[in-house]
Amino acid sequence: MANISSAEKDIEMDVEPGVKLEPQLGSIVSIKQDNEIQETIDETLAVGNEYDTASYRKLLWKIDLWLLPLMWLCYGTQQADKTAVSIQAVFGMRQDTGLVGQQFSWLTTIFYISYLVSEGPANALMQRFKLGRVLGICMLIWGVIVLCIAFAKNFAGLMVLRALQGVAECTISPTFLLITGAWYKSHEHAMRSIIWGTSNAGMAILTGLINYGIGLRAEKQPGGLAPWKGVSIFLGVLTMVLGVMVFFVLGTPDEVRWLTPREKKAALARVMDNQTGTDHIKRPWRWEQVTTTFKDPQTYFFFFVTVANALPNGGTTTFGNLVYSSFGFSSLDTLLKGTIPQRAVSIVWFLFVGYITLKKPNMRFFFMMISLIPAFAGMLTLALLPKNGYLWLRWGMYLMTVTGDLPGLLIWTMLPSNVAGRTKKSVTATVLFVAYCTGNAVGAQVFQAKDAPRYIPGLTVCAIMFGVEFVLMGLWRTYYMWQNKRRERFIAQLGATAEEHVRQGYLNAEADMTDFENIYFKYKY
Template identity: 70%
Template sequence: MASSEKTEIEEIALNTEPQPQTRDFEELKVLSNPPQASIGLGKIDDIIIDTVNAETEYTPEQFRKLRWKIDLWLLPLMWVCFGTQQADKTSVSVQAVFGIRTDTHLVGQQFPWLTTIFYISYLVAEGPANFLMQRVNVGKFLAANMFVWGIIVLCIAFAQNFAGLMVLRALQGVCECTISPTFLLLTGLWYTSREHTMRSIIWGTANAGMQVIASLISYSIGFQAQKHPGGLPPWRGISIFLGCLTLTSSVLVFFILGTPREVRWLSEDEKRMAIARVVANQTGSDRQKRDHWKWSQALTAFKDPQTYFFFFVVIANSLPNGGITTFGNLVYVSFGFTSLETLTEGTVPQQAVSVLWFLLVGYTTLKKPNLRFFFMMVSLLPAFAGMIALALLPNGKSLLWTKWGLYLMTVTGNLPGLLIWTILPSNVAGRTKKSVTATVLFIAYCTGNAIGAQLFQAKDAPRYLPGLTACGVLFGVEFVLMATWRGYYMWQNKRRATKIAELGLTVEEAQRQGRVNAESDMTDLENIFFKYSF
């Protein structure tokens, strides 16, 4: 390490260490003292200093060229994989209008239990999966899970009864719980905080985009089945198609996806440059593998109000999502559409609007930061109005297209689900703390979806008024919680700015200290120089 570098860091440390901490900031340590580094004594690992310094060694043009290469390698495959996962997960909704309930002799509430059991197993497996993900190669781990769940989706095509479907859906949930945390981790490690929303939205639009593709293919399968009634039932054909797509994607994941440190398609200098791009995030880079579990960070996660905002907001968001994804096509049937029309008149237009709205929001937030909460809250308003209006309208085919329009309005309510996730890589620092917070987030996601599938009861068919009303109310609750969460971030940033001003540090000194703290694996709650984005 150069002596000038040591002097600068020691000087910052000396400027900050003597300052007394107020009671309000007992948990917001000014300096990091992790086991592997002591800033006060100047014993900082050379890799940390090299990582922080590397940010200034490359030109903006070099960073732009590298970002383009990263986008080309990662985003198309992430789009296909995330969309395939969504299609696999929600396939029972499409299969419901193509005979799965009749052919497997489902009665009463057995059909929604196929969604509930998926999310229960997802919930149980989430903690162990995040624990393992910190210790193994991320890309290979995801590829193995995708390969197994691809086989499971293929097996669903041969299920004969409720028991068989329940076992397969439970196993599917265990494997699929890995993809969303993996993609959030990769987004945080490859992209800057300002890029998180747009890049997450790009692969997140696969939820809707792949649904359009899968719906059109399902339509073709169903159409052919109607022409040849003695052949393979369409719902079984849908599972065979999705299973083969998942298996193919898993092979590509094995060779392409991973953290900057793991991939083979970057040179050593490009890997260093890729890591240098994200140092300013102050959430920790992938320069050093942090494979040991820190119980102190796990405890910090549960002291952080952020964790509880994640939990309760995701619960409120996932409850209506669980009901809509399971019963969405059956709601269209209740309007008066046929099985095939639910795809061409319902699912395809709805998902197309969803993709356009996602991309518009992603582009806007890329150009103007700190608008995520604004767009999430705005997106909930038409969803709330549409759901409440649907519940109040009388039954009858004369209002078919009115109901179609109101239900189309609710598609904007899909946006907050993804944008909430993007807050994790932007605002949570510390490798173990990220794993714990991600686990809490996805436990909430599973709990909400599992319960949400039960909001729509068989006895309420065909209109499902209680379920639609509950979804509308939950959109309103979510709006209030998000407004409170945004206010908390603004308050924290103001407190920290005041404290930093009291320390007498320049902007450059504060930023450098924040980067060093983050590279030392300090959490956002402890690193007073960290600034929350919203």
């Protein structure tokens, strides 16, 4: 353990047997040698030291093959499920169910309101039970709900089903962030999250082509099943099948069945450097970490930046296809010339940024801010163009806005990278997704039926939010840099060796200390 100099302010309070810490920012935490934690670290690192570079590469490849393809399919299907109302709107759902005025907007707003209300209880379930089991059951439930949307007759029925869908779907994003943090090193978080995050675009292309086929068949057989109903049946069945797979495959290193005990220890040794704590020692709920969460400035960056990012997302995911229709595209052309090219550009940009952030650390904020510039320009241009004409210029400007999708995902990767302490991580995730729901719910309402077909006020609000987001991200990155420099100066006064500092950081993390309290923790940006 590192020797603590007289520069340390030694105010201690009991938090659990064998562990004492000082809860104030900027102080070193004194941890007594806890035998269980010490033995766990020694045993895990001993197995990890037996692995050479080639062995770790082989283990990482196995982890990627088991996790990423299934996460890709599930996350993309979830996005297709919750945004299906956008394509269903151009396939006749509004007419068949008698939607008028802002009723269509409310189908998105109610989804995110129920998502918001359910986020806290869902995170509590994820902390208490195995992640794969919780998510698998929730996917089965929301698959049934999506299927039932095909049989809705009116606005009331659609509202009930969309509300229930929001309750069930609120589990997937927090679960995937916890899984990413449990399996991967901090510098790998962005790339792995981008891989499963590209499924938003990738599955949009695949489901878009399938939906195109459904719509084409409906045009040829107008007396058959309505195309918007076919979309719900297809997505509902797909979701249920994936839910069964998730139940048996996904989880943290200690929860899965497809690794040997030795491989599990090696997987934990890989991520110990993150200093966010592994899942090898089960953590109780700690109310002092709830208090710490709301003392931490980064909690408020998570909230306000996410609101600014989610507000344009809520509008464009619901009204995106209607915006393309306003340019003069038919329902089927909206898919082929609008949605699919936009998603293809999104995939290319996501993967490019993911590769660069994997090779060069602390580049996430740089690329998030760069991505906002074309999105801001595209939205503002669409709002200012004359009422008629300029079809392909409008198409190009709206295509540019797709880069604004990237920051939403990279914001989420800051959670597994920069938040330590099991309870603090859970509470911060709840705050993040409350902000996400708030922004999306409001965003769906800024596109008003009276502004159709051009939706100029909604596009203008989206452009403004991109600008606000840019400024807030600059401040957030500056805060992380300031914190790291402050901690480096303090550690330099202690006089211990670099190895002792690393060791102390491991002990702090495995003792379930938060990033806010652990002076050895370094923020990644």
